[in-house]
Amino acid sequence: MDFSDTPEEAAFRVQARTWLETNATPRTTEGSEYESLGERIGEAELAAAKGWQKKKADAGWACLHWPRAFGGRDATPIQTVIWSQEEARFKTPPNIYLIGHGMAGPTLMIHGSAEQQQRWLPRMLSGEEVWCQLFSEPSAGSDLAGLRTSAVRDGDYWVVNGQKIWTTGAQFCDWGILVARHDPGLAKHSGLTYFVVDMRSPGIEIRPITQIDGGQGFNEVFFTDVRIPDSNRIGEVGEGWRVAITTLMNERATVGTLSGDAFGSADLIDLAARLEVDGAPALANAAVREKIASFHVIAKGVELTGRRIVSDLSQGKMPGPEASLMKLLGARLIQDMAAYAMDLQGEAGAMVGVDDAAHQGRWQYRYLAISGFRIAGGTDEVLRNIIAERVLGLPADVRADKGMAFRDIPRGG
Amino acid sequence: MNFDFSEDQKFVQRTAAEYLADHAPLSVCREVLESDQPYAQELWKGAAALGWLGTTIPEQYGGAGLGYLELAVIAEEVGRVLAPIPFGGSVYLATEALILAGSPEQKQRYLPRLAAGEIIGAFALAEGAGQTAADRVATRFDHGTLSGSKVPVLDGGVADFAVVVARGEQGISLALVDLDAEGVSVEPVTCFDPSRPQARLEFAEAPAQQLGEAVDGLALVERVIDGAAVLTAFEQLGGAARAFDITRQYLLERYAFGRPVASFQAIKHRLADLWCEIELARSNCYYGAWALSCGEAELGVAAAVARIAASDVFCKATQEMIQMHGGVGYTWEFDCHLFYRRAKLLAASLGSTSGWKRKLMDRLTQAAA
Numbered sequence A: 001m002d003f004s005d006t007p008e009e010a011a012f013r014v015q016a017r018t019w020l021e022t023n024a025t026p027r028t029t030e031g032s033e034y035e036s037l038g039e040r041i042g043e044a045e046l047a048a049a050k051g052w053q054k055k056k057a058d059a060g061w062a063c064l065h066w067p068r069a070f071g072g073r074d075a076t077p078i079q080t081v082i083w084s085q086e087e088a089r090f091k092t093p094p095n096i097y098l099i100g101h102g103m104a105g106p107t108l109m110i111h112g113s114a115e116q117q118q119r120w121l122p123r124m125l126s127g128e129e130v131w132c133q134l135f136s137e138p139s140a141g142s143d144l145a146g147l148r149t150s151a152v153r154d155g156d157y158w159v160v161n162g163q164k165i166w167t168t169g170a171q172f173c174d175w176g177i178l179v180a181r182h183d184p185g186l187a188k189h190s191g192l193t194y195f196v197v198d199m200r201s202p203g204i205e206i207r208p209i210t211q212i213d214g215g216q217g218f219n220e221v222f223f224t225d226v227r228i229p230d231s232n233r234i235g236e237v238g239e240g241w242r243v244a245i246t247t248l249m250n251e252r253a254t255v256g257t258l259s260g261d262a263f264g265s266a267d268l269i270d271l272a273a274r275l276e277v278d279g280a281p282a283l284a285n286a287a288v289r290e291k292i293a294s295f296h297v298i299a300k301g302v303e304l305t306g307r308r309i310v311s312d313l314s315q316g317k318m319p320g321p322e323a324s325l326m327k328l329l330g331a332r333l334i335q336d337m338a339a340y341a342m343d344l345q346g347e348a349g350a351m352v353g354v355d356d357a358a359h360q361g362r363w364q365y366r367y368l369a370i371s372g373f374r375i376a377g378g379t380d381e382v383l384r385n386i387i388a389e390r391v392l393g394l395p396a397d398v399r400a401d402k403g404m405a406f407r408d409i410p411r412g413g
Numbered sequence B: 001m002n003f004d005f006s007e008d009q010k011f012v013q014r015t016a017a018e019y020l021a022d023h024a025p026l027s028v029c030r031e032v033l034e035s036d037q038p039y040a041q042e043l044w045k046g047a048a049a050l051g052w053l054g055t056t057i058p059e060q061y062g063g064a065g066l067g068y069l070e071l072a073v074i075a076e077e078v079g080r081v082l083a084p085i086p087f088g089g090s091v092y093l094a095t096e097a098l099i100l101a102g103s104p105e106q107k108q109r110y111l112p113r114l115a116a117g118e119i120i121g122a123f124a125l126a127e128g129a130g131q132t133a134a135d136r137v138a139t140r141f142d143h144g145t146l147s148g149s150k151v152p153v154l155d156g157g158v159a160d161f162a163v164v165v166a167r168g169e170q171g172i173s174l175a176l177v178d179l180d181a182e183g184v185s186v187e188p189v190t191c192f193d194p195s196r197p198q199a200r201l202e203f204a205e206a207p208a209q210q211l212g213e214a215v216d217g218l219a220l221v222e223r224v225i226d227g228a229a230v231l232t233a234f235e236q237l238g239g240a241a242r243a244f245d246i247t248r249q250y251l252l253e254r255y256a257f258g259r260p261v262a263s264f265q266a267i268k269h270r271l272a273d274l275w276c277e278i279e280l281a282r283s284n285c286y287y288g289a290w291a292l293s294c295g296e297a298e299l300g301v302a303a304a305v306a307r308i309a310a311s312d313v314f315c316k317a318t319q320e321m322i323q324m325h326g327g328v329g330y331t332w333e334f335d336c337h338l339f340y341r342r343a344k345l346l347a348a349s350l351g352s353t354s355g356w357k358r359k360l361m362d363r364l365t366q367a368a369a
């Protein structure tokens, strides 16, 4: 056991930091950053994000753990963590590549043909092409396999009709990963097939949805007779669920590498040093100190658990359902910390103006955005089910739709 | 970076687990709980024979000369079986204090016999109800004599000697006192967890020696307690994991409304949450063990973090254990209360969670300043 860098790791860290220092500006605790899931991405943010990704790709700092064949550097999971720790110390544009690099890419590497990989992965890595995830539907979120969007074979094409929702980034994405139902006569998990769809195909209509924080990160996406070539199918017909599981497992593992500062208590300590309680600095108040200490214990635990998961990955293990705990505990922690930070601000906790609010409204924004994070990528309740059933081996929930053909399953209003 | 124990350390852990599975079923803990015997003597002999008592004692003093990571994995197994032996007080505290600060003569006098299990040590800090701060103790140590009263002292009733936190002219120091000496009286106290008895030690000008050189006694006390907190955290972790396993198994076998109770989502989700908290505490414990094993400056923070997480999760796991067993969980006959008691004992000895939270913040804000 060794929590410090080996000499090779230390050298790699210096190399990463040196490159970042010449190519980016360090982050400070000042300023109101937007910690959300890609909201507020306008032309300028998009250009900045693509510029940053291109710069990294040109210098060999993009998708480090990907194979060299696709532009990566075959880095170890630990090196990837070192890189993200270092990158987090700098001001960088919003990351619009989480779905591509963290989910679609790894899925294509496992289930895509060599030709498909060569076609999509290099430009995904360089950031020229951005990807979105077309999984959820109005009546299929947690119960994703209950999706209804249909794909009907027509020669070398598939014709897709239906509606997706909550599609993050659809308005600026080039490609989407799509799960659709090719046969409603089969049981619900068996009738699914997985595709890559060109987001500029005729028949796709994208309508942004406004979130509780006023941003428009996600969208409704309507499909009307959209034609997808069969060469864009990933995996066999009817294997869609299996392929989708790969995507979802990677989605949860991605969150593991997001840890670090985001979950840390340092911001809260900084805030408490700036505010007063009963005429003395909040940071000197015993109740405040005990509360922050409690947060710190969880924050450190989440961070270290992330590192343990990475340790497992470096021993060649696959990202397992264990990674769900990072998102489950991390999101609740951030929500609790943000709520407490607003509480500490007293009546002023209800202001978000950059000039008037402590920390320029950072905590208020966090408090709004984090409530979406507890839902996106598997709700808290779904994650608990996954842990209970797949890690702890407890019996599966009773299912009312077991063994039925999809078309016969009862549906709500 | 590597966040896992080595193959050798895992082997030490497996060996300990196998030995304890054979020699320390929960009935051994219960026997001590229900009888007058203060600890399981056969098990203690076994622990000595396997070299556990001298894990970190240097070879020149008859120990194994291993590190804290090895001791940590043994502690986890000791915790898992609720071993009713004076392991914590003697090994994590008294022995460690001697290794850290004892003079060569003191080491020579005590360590070989500690390693062999011939003598037992205790560590005396608390002085009654309330949270005892090391710099506030009233017990006096002047001119080679000790006066004052210490209660509760874990394993005080069976110890041959004690390391006592006391105040002298130079400030706080650690005094070494043999408990059969003149002026020492040892009284049993009624314990919340009788499987690990505590005692009251009274000193009336009892002969004692300073442990090692006159040094910054307070820093030494903190260091001893931090180390013991990490090792105790592993015991707590083992206890929590075992309580969880027993509960999970019970719920898989227990049926209600025509299905296993473990299939109800209210239960599944609580078990999932508890498992997450145990894993979180595990990560924090590993960090503490690492900081302890390589003498990192981070030990102060790491020990507090491990301690708080492990105390909280062991208590919570045992509360859930009784709740999820239903009526039988509340019976003397079922083992749930052994865990419930041990969790509270371990969370209290070495100082309460709220005290540790204050310490943690002091250390965090000092580190930042």
Ligand SMILES: Cc1cc2nc3c(=O)[nH]c(=O)nc-3n(C[C@H](O)[C@H](O)[C@H](O)COP(=O)(O)OP(=O)(O)OC[C@H]3O[C@@H](n4cnc5c(N)ncnc54)[C@H](O)[C@@H]3O)c2cc1C
Pocket: A037, A132, A133, A134, A135, A136, A138, A139, A140, A141, A142, A143, A165, A166, A167, A168, A169, A218, A372, A373, A375, A376, A377, A378, A379, A380, A381, A382, A385, A397
């Ligand atoms: C910010 C954000 C970004 C998103 N981005 C994307 C994206 O890019 N692509 C995409 O495909 N989707 C995306 N999603 C959708 C997300 O995956 C779904 O919202 C999520 O899976 C929940 O589905 P739902 O909204 O239909 O809620 P429902 O499934 O209707 O859930 C409602 C409530 O019921 C609970 N519940 C449901 N089933 C169970 C059960 N079996 N046991 C116990 N409780 C249960 C849920 O936990 C929840 O509390 C995004 C969501 C958010 C909030």
